[in-house]
Amino acid sequence: MSDKKTGLTTFYTPILVLLLIVAAFYVGRLSSQVEGLKKNVAGTETTAPTQQAPTPERKLDVASLKERAKKFGLDTTKFDQCLDGGSMAERVSNEQKEGTALGVSGTPSFVINGVMLVGAQPQTSFESVIDAELKDGTGDKAAAALGEDGKRLKLNLTKSYVTGAANAKIKVVEFTDFECPYCERAFPTVNAIMEKYKGKISLEYKSFPLSFHPSAQKAAEAALCAGEQGKFWEMHDDLFAPAK
Structure with a gap:
């Protein structure tokens, strides 16, 4: 047995x-x-996704970027020279370093009067911070709305493209990547916020192309090259426009 x-x-x-x-x-x-x-879960991209974004892919290769430039009446020779020559590469790199110094590691990342908001958040998340800031005026309640310790980030950023109110009470800095699907998702939300708080808010753009997005660097440069001819925001909005 x-x-x-x-x-x-x-x-x-x-x-x-x-x-x-x-x-x-x-x-x-x-x-x-x-x-x-x-x-x-917060709708931010820090590493290469394992699945394709559900939305159609926007064309951001160099040839497509040059085609986009024709829409806005740009001097295409100057634009092409700027893009091909990498004239804006250093500026893109410097803006990314500024974001990294603030603690930005993924896109989109927003700094609202010194309060960090990360990811493609719903409009209500932006509103809770902005409304608290407008009411309190110190940033403490705005930070508390996010569960932070009430301390604002101290910004010492180089000048970039800004839209909105000249003397805005609410200053939003966005670190973004034109190839990031979450940034694309946040785009209409940001537009809605800018419209709702019109006259009280400004938006400043900062480049933050993620390394695993092959077209993000040149797309960021393209927006800045268009900016050299006074068409930054036109190119910015077009780059985030949904693919057809």
């Missing part, structure tokens, strides 16, 4: 070990998926 039990134990032991290995593999895989969901 003892020999029979020993034989059964010897037979089943490798099977049990194999089952434990398989179970451990699937538990680890499930854990990774859960962590991935946690990282993306």
